[in-house]
Amino acid sequence: MDFDTVAGELYGLPPNAFTAARDRCAAEARRAGDKELARRIAALRRPTLAAWAVNLLARGRPDDIRSLAALGEALREAHRALDGAQLRDLTRQQRTLVDTLARQAAQLAAEAGHRLGDAAQRDTEATLQAALSDPESAQEVAAGRLATALAAPTGFPAGGDRARTATVTTLEAARERRRLREEAPSREREARRRNAEAETAERARDEALREVETLRHRLEQARARAEEATARAAEARARAEEAGQPPEEDPG
Template identity: 40%
Template sequence: MAEDLLDIADELYGLLLADFTPARDAKAKQLKGSELAGPVKTLKKPTVAAWVVNMLVRHETEQVDQVLAVGAALRDAAQSLDGKELRELTKQRRQLTAAVTTRARGVAGTLGTKVTQAVADQVEGTLTAAMLDPDCAKALRSGLLITHLSATGVGESAAGAAVALPDALGFAATSAPPVAESPAGRPDLKVVPDPDAEAKRLAAAKAALKEAASEEEEARSAYAESEQAVSDLQARALQLQGEIEEHQRQIAELETTAEEVEEELDEAEESRTEARTALRKAEQAREQAESALKRLRRQ
């Protein structure tokens, strides 16, 4: 089951963002009655940042694999480096993630989605997390992200909560053909300057609000369907209860009638017994009268 579900998820999370929900619902409807219908229906729509990374993984697979390979090498080397070398290493890592983020924005733009700076920051943060944390690297390579990744390189990884399925860690997304590049081609490696912190937080909050509103709308629609189902079943339950009570009333009436018939039957049987006794007495009297008449005739 897990392998089939991963294949379905791989297909869904490779679609355009606007196509995800209708395609997921259609797939769940197609699988209605099977054990996969429920899990497919609960697959979460990715955030914009997660979708951008999922597209990057599919359309720039080779470049993403290089980023992950560099990240693994840097993690191995970091323990033996001194402070100066670590600072240089961090600078190079930032240059690489900034360059790949620029490419990710280009991929998304070619697919019809404009990436804001707030979303780009989340994409870059996801790439950084994948270079710092091996579990985050697996989550990114799965192409099944539902939200962006973040990691410091120490402490427990939150990669499992960022993917659509628990089995996603270790899964590799199916590659897709590279999208057409912009006339400027791939960007040169360069450090992207950090934006104003307040404006950055505001933009991130607006993006989070938009995504939350979208999820709320989906939840509201699902709740309305459930509410209607409850109302319909309550009405049916009341109807059945009314029918039960009517049948019970009719049964009570029949039981009362049956008791009355039983009483009348007892009285009729008593009358029949009395009539049989009277009949026998009348027969005896007749027989005696006939005997008396015969005796008189013989005299």
């Protein structure tokens, strides 16, 4: 078992089957003694419906994803060259290709038993637009292991100072997406740690309450025995007095 193989298999599953399969793989890795692999597998996040649909597209039609990335590179080159005619032609191709691939992703999802709603369809289109606009996003999409949809950039720049500004904005957005993705496992680990601590504290509280209840019950039993012993002693003194015998001293 290796991480890439496991991750590849998991992200090919429908979202509703992901969590159970991930947990089984993590448990198997732990039983095999590979704690680091188990940790990495357990940190994998269940894909959203849109991310899963794009994963299906990347796995089933990798040539289409490569065409998307190639068109993105052509658009970036046209922006650098400030070639207006080529930009207009490539922009039309961009809209057509993104729309076509988004419909294909929705069809693949429907064939696999999950219809995309309007929101998921928009997220699918945004992810494909991000792959076209950003080379790193294109690599993520091509890998077929998305857990969440990618944010679409504001668009390709028109040229001049606006081109440089928009390019910087796109790069900053890409860096922010990477930062959030890198921090997500840490946030999830912290959340799991806090949940585990809360569960431990709750178990300790319950155990303490059970011990208090046991001690209270024992105290009540001891009090009952003492009251019974006192009653027997009083009864014995009463019988002795009736018989004209001196009462026995209370041993207590």
